[in-house]
Amino acid sequence: GFKCGIVGLPNVGKSTLFNALTQTAAAQAANYPFCTIEPNVGDVAVPEPRLAKLAEIAGSKEILPARMNFVDIAGLVEGASKGEGLGNQFLATIRETDAIAYVLRCFDDDDITHVNNRIDPLADLETVETELMLADLESLEKRKSGLEKKAKSGDKEAKATLVLIDIALAQLNDGKPARFADVPKDDRKAWRNLQLLTTKPVLFIANVDEGSAGTGNAYSEIVMKRAEEEGAEAVVISAKIESELALLENEERDEYMEAIGLEEPGLDRLIHTGYSLLGLQTYFTAGPKEARAWTIREGWTAPQAAGVIHGDFEKGFIRAETIAYDDYVACGGEAPAKEAGKMRAEGKEYIVKDGDVLHFRFNV
Numbered sequence: 001g002f003k004c005g006i007v008g009l010p011n012v013g014k015s016t017l018f019n020a021l022t023q024t025a026a027a028q029a030a031n032y033p034f035c036t037i038e039p040n041v042g043d044v045a046v047p048e049p050r051l052a053k054l055a056e057i058a059g060s061k062e063i064l065p066a067r068m069n070f071v072d073i074a075g076l077v078e079g080a081s082k083g084e085g086l087g088n089q090f091l092a093t094i095r096e097t098d099a100i101a102y103v104l105r106c107f108d109d110d111d112i113t114h115v116n117n118r119i120d121p122l123a124d125l126e127t128v129e130t131e132l133m134l135a136d137l138e139s140l141e142k143r144k145s146g147l148e149k150k151a152k153s154g155d156k157e158a159k160a161t162l163v164l165i166d167i168a169l170a171q172l173n174d175g176k177p178a179r180f181a182d183v184p185k186d187d188r189k190a191w192r193n194l195q196l197l198t199t200k201p202v203l204f205i206a207n208v209d210e211g212s213a214g215t216g217n218a219y220s221e222i223v224m225k226r227a228e229e230e231g232a233e234a235v236v237i238s239a240k241i242e243s244e245l246a247l248l249e250n251e252e253r254d255e256y257m258e259a260i261g262l263e264e265p266g267l268d269r270l271i272h273t274g275y276s277l278l279g280l281q282t283y284f285t286a287g288p289k290e291a292r293a294w295t296i297r298e299g300w301t302a303p304q305a306a307g308v309i310h311g312d313f314e315k316g317f318i319r320a321e322t323i324a325y326d327d328y329v330a331c332g333g334e335a336p337a338k339e340a341g342k343m344r345a346e347g348k349e350y351i352v353k354d355g356d357v358l359h360f361r362f363n364v
């Protein structure tokens with residue numbers, strides 16, 4: 001599955017947030033309970049109100065939401081890139097994620113020490129990113145000499161890779177994460193293949209005190225401003241509040257949220273932001289047995305989307321019978337939508353849209 005790593009200095013609230021994520025009703029909404037894949041990997045349901053509506057209309061017995069993974073990556077301290085703390089293990093775990101969520105401490109609490117004895121979310125961000133940049137620098141330098149030899153003996157691919165490595169090195173040596181580099185469109189794939197830590201999409205999580213859950217505070221404002229400048233995603237959340245909300249259900253939860261001025265659980269916002277940060281979107285299947293959300297990348301074709309359900313669906317793909325979610329709901333289900341001419345037969349080239357309700361026809 002798609003993975004978002006939770007990263008930050010010690011005592012900023014990572015575990016509190018991770019535990020809240022894995023205890024929440026959303027995590028357990030599927031027919032199988034939250035499962036701990038590994039102690040630090042949480043498999044979380046993506047909250048999706050459209051799914052309940054589809055199930056109601058189709059009379060589905062079961063609701064199966066889309067899922068994504070959050071990984072609690074502890075052990076980052078200054079010097080991690082040099083093997084301090086859990087350094088190497090830490091970096092290896094980050095390498096396997098598709099995106100990085102930085103938890104930034106935006107709450108004062110004299111009883112909870114901060115490693116640098118001050119609350120300064122941007123300085124924390126810099127400390128953490130610096131370790132990732134140093135790790136990237138080291139791995140690029142290591143690769144470079146081997147590639148230079150190959151390039152000299154006329155290897156075109158090595159030459160092209162070297163150009164990209166130099167683009168990345170220029171950024172990193174300038175103290176900037178590699179994601180800010182200007183990479184020609186045609187080289188994007190090779191660029192991704194460099195597998196750098198600082199080219200992963202990022203999300204800032206401003207972890208505020210309980211009293212600021214609905215409003216944010218002065219620290220989180222600084223974080224939001226930075227996110228805007230960088231074009232990064234950001235969410236304000238109080239991990240402490242979320243860990244309490246995760247234990248409540250329905251009305252109790254709604255009342256508590258209203259009392260503290262929260263419109264929707266911070267975790268729902270976090271999961272949605274993470275999902276779109278990964279470039280993911282959802283299509284549905286709906287029938288009497290189940291209503292289900294499937295995860296695809298933006299831009300995927302109908303056969304690729306079919307392949308998420310089963311490889312044979314992709315191989316033997318004939319067509320996708322497609323109803324847009326809004327049409328499905330407005331018409332009151334599949335049969336009436338078909339009668340109203342809202343069901344389209346789409347072929348191999350069709351780019352699936354978020355919210356499409358699909359039936360695949362395929363050869364076996």
Ligand code: GDP
Binds near residue numbers: 017108240
């Ligand atoms: P980690 O080291 O980043 O995983 O941090 P933890 O989740 O273990 O949190 C460190 C301490 O900060 C714990 O005692 C938490 O209860 C506390 N903490 C986390 N979030 C908040 C918050 O929003 N407000 C306050 N006051 N304390 C928090």
